[in-house]
Amino acid sequence: MGEIKGKKASGKKEHHLWKSRDSAQSGQKALTLVRIVCKLPNEKEAVYGALDKWTAWEIEFPLIAVAKALKILRKRGQWVRVIQVAKWMLSKGQGATMGTYDTLLLAFDMDQRVDEAESLWNMVIHAHMRSVSKRLFSRMISLYDHHNMPDKIVEVFADMEELRVKPDEDTVRRVARAFRELGEEEKRKLVIKRYGLKWKYIHFNGERVRVRTEAWEDNESAN
Incomplete structure (x- = not known):
């Protein structure tokens, strides 16, 4: 039994060293x-x-x-x-993953190559429609937000809703702002009501304060 245990331990050690190498x-x-x-x-x-x-x-x-x-x-x-x-x-x-697409969309965004980002996005959304990650949707909405394209933000958000992908808080904020810029006030309020969080933490006078979503909505309207 002692020899068997020793062999098992040795095997594990060799496997670990191989992975490290x-x-x-x-x-x-x-x-x-x-x-x-x-x-x-x-x-x-x-x-x-x-x-x-x-x-x-x-x-x-x-x-x-x-x-x-x-x-x-x-x-x-x-x-x-x-x-x-x-x-x-x-x-x-090789490497045709959501992670690769995310990195490439970020690079296109940072290098001001919106047309190429759109081409990649259209390919991804048509080829992998049911498996597009929340992160990738958020990345594309963020890209359009950086380049002041509210109509495109709304288009991507429509795909999110159709595929039942729930947006994160930053995406909700960007979409709400896009609707406001397009003069779609009712849709802006609906997005916040449907997806906005009940509570939001903000920093006020150096302290972290919890406020209701309605207060955040009022602040968005004032900006």
């Missing part, structure tokens, strides 16, 4: 990818060519390493490089 390798690969793309000219052919060369000797597509590289580039605010790497990955038929 694999994680470290993907981290190093991610850093290498980041270094490569950041030295390249801003040309699609140059970037795609270098990334193809980076994966030339890989048996399987290094999806984890690419995902980590995108996180690094996102943290550094390298939005053009985020877009290039994400598009390259998708062109290889």
Whole structure:
């Protein structure tokens, strides 16, 4: 029995070491990818060519390493490089997840590429209609809000309602503001009544105070 227990413990240890080593390798690969793309000219052919060369000797597509590289580039605010790497990955038929789409929409937003964001959004909403995440809806509404496009906010919100996706508090605020800008006061009030929280915390005179939603609504009307 003692030998069996010892073998089990040894097996667990080896498995743990293998996972740690694999994680470290993907981290190093991610850093290498980041270094490569950041030295390249801003040309699609140059970037795609270098990334193809980076994966030339890989048996399987290094999806984890690419995902980590995108996180690094996102943290550094390298939005053009985020877009290039994400598009390259998708062109290889890899990483087509809600997380990738979210990162790409954020990068399009930050790089002022609204048209490309809309093209991606239309593809996602038609191909994955029933599985589009709340986060992705919120991201698109946030993008339209940043670029002062209230009519587009309302369109995305209509899809949310049709698919029964409940908006978060920030999205409710953006949608309510969009309806106000469009002169749709009754719809603005309806959105707040239907989705707004009963209580909201605000900071007043340096303290955190709980107020009713109606008070927040009145404040929104005054702004």
